[in-house]
Amino acid sequence: MAHIPTANGTAMTGATSLVKSLEAADVEVMFGLPGGAILPAYDPIFDSSIRHILVRHEQGAGHAATGYAQVTGRAGVCIATSGPGATNLVTPLMDAAMDSVPLIAITGQVPSAAIGTDAFQEADIRGITMPFTKHNYLVTDPDQIPGVIAEAFHIATTGRPGPVLVDVAKDALQKMTTFNWPTSIKLAGYNPKTTPDAQAITDAAALIAQSSKPVFYVGGGVIKANAHKELRQLVELLGAPVVTTLMARGAFPDSHPLHMGMPGMHGTVAAVTALQKADLLITLGARFDDRVTGKLSTFAPNAKILHADIDPAEIGKNRHADVAVVADVKETISALIPALKAALAKNQPDLSAWLRQMNSLKSTYPLGFDQPEDGSLSPQHVIQRIGQISGTDTIFTAGVGQHQMWASQFISYEHPRTWLNSGGAGTMGYGVPAAMGAKVGAPDATVWAIDGDGCFQMTNQELVTCALNNIPIKVAIINNESLGMVRQWQTLFYEGRYSNTNLESKRVPNFPMLAESMGCVGLSCERPEDLDKTIEKAMSINDQPVVVDFRVHRDAMVWPMVAAGTSNDEIMIARATAPDWDSQEL
Amino acid sequence: MTTSRRQHTLEVLVENEPGVLARVAGLFSRRAFNIETLNVGPTEDSSISKMVIGVAVEGHSLEQVIAQLDKLVSVISIKDVTGKVKEVHDTQPDYQN
Structure with a gap:
């Protein structure tokens, strides 16, 4: 305009x-x-x-x-x-x-x-x-x-x-x-409210100052609103733990000591437990998705809810809000910072016991994985090394499934807009074309698509587009020759009956040859000792798209896990293994 | 009619444009809200139509129904007129005009 x-x-x-x-x-x-x-x-x-x-x-x-x-x-x-x-x-x-x-x-x-x-x-x-x-x-x-x-x-x-x-x-x-380009837009039925009500901000600050176990439950709206700097100020003002959802990875630095990780079905023990044991969820641009809440009736049972969202229809949709702030979340946080300062000046809650409990969980149950006993490549290790070698300014996209969860878990996100994935829809095949668009939008950044062998076979034709249009993305195929997440569910819930999840993609197609045929460089890696030099080789090629076929162990699973439809309290850190709650002071 | 289902009447002003009925009906369908009655008619402003929707709220709050309806760009305003429509008819029957 x-x-x-x-x-x-x-x-x-x-x-x-x-x-x-x-x-x-x-x-x-x-x-x-x-x-x-x-x-x-x-x-x-x-x-x-x-x-x-x-x-x-x-x-x-x-x-x-x-x-x-x-x-x-x-x-x-x-x-x-x-x-x-x-x-x-x-x-x-x-x-x-x-x-x-x-x-x-x-x-x-x-x-x-x-x-x-x-x-x-x-x-x-x-x-x-x-x-x-x-x-x-x-x-x-x-x-x-x-x-x-x-x-x-x-x-x-x-x-x-x-x-x-x-x-x-x-x-x-x-x-x-x-041709007449309009000078103004008037839509009788569309007037989004962006400025928070003063009373709602006062109520929100009072609620926070009264709580002794608050958690920041941060969703993708914080990234959409470019509110990450304000979020950090607010978090450090209160000194409470933070969880970032799958859509909010990068909204708050993973390296920050108050960050407990991602909540939800494959969240960390600390993040999931923080929500379950909290007395207040400071919900910022998040929507109580079922993948975060688990069984809704048992989600965060002792918590009051402060819910800040620009969409009024999200308020109370899945969980009742004790205080709701309908506005742009950047404006909300900006207004909340001085209001909270004033409220804390009257009543400064002691969060030290709460933080001690959460830090204990964070150090007792870090994310981890076992190296395969047969000496083959661990998919988690591949993804972790790609993250470490390419650095925190890299933009990552993912498909949907195990590799997506591992990419969320084992890459450290320090900046917003560096983690792109299909969160709500769960669209297999999102990774390669989204990486193409990301590279066009940020041509100077390294862009890695962390993809699965199933996802890659849905949309890889766009590598031709990348090759012909000077869009040199990098693609890591985490090739476990399976629809891995579905196979994991079959392992856990269908007695290992692997109906139609075997893709045989270590036999067909030949991914490096397929990549070469589309004008990309095709690489392959099967042994742990070749991992770093293969990633470095991929990092050194910047005039062509690169596809690396990482041929990984087939049976690796995503942990922790809250099984669909169960309570977050039933989180498992490995098969049939719950955290040792008795040793935790909660 | 049992009293277990809460009945509400909403008066909804919408843009008078092709497809607007589908937008409203589709919203109720996909969000699993129940439409009991639906009347659509003109208003004094030919660019605006009025829908009077009888809603049976079950498993959803009325606030949620209204909030979702309000997200439709074609929806201009929503008024909860529960009880009021009947009163109007009782005091000013159509045949008096």
């Missing part, structure tokens, strides 16, 4: 108006693939200042735009044609909705006169995506294009961020219109 484009008032086609609108919205890059219905828009794209990256599958475009958005904090843009082109964006849109990513999807639609006739490549993509877009549009009048695009960016990037789809009929792209 900052500037009036010079094209304002000029006659042009709807297609040119669409591209001018994207330029006016300061789009620098978009990921897409043309087809019949969107084809009119691709003609002005040819002349546009916007970089268009031609993907090999629309799903890759969607996840790449998400990776770009997660790294830059800007809206990511993907573009596809009607019908199957549009439906291939469905998974990335659902993924972006679950993880609150500002994503703009532009799709072509059949000509307006043909809508409803089952025309060639016709799909009701607006109807299909209603459940998981923040809002969506079908545009049949070219005069509406600038206004709709401006609204789409406004809706996607403000309030709780989310995906917006704009479906444009082919004839609206072809007809003539006059």
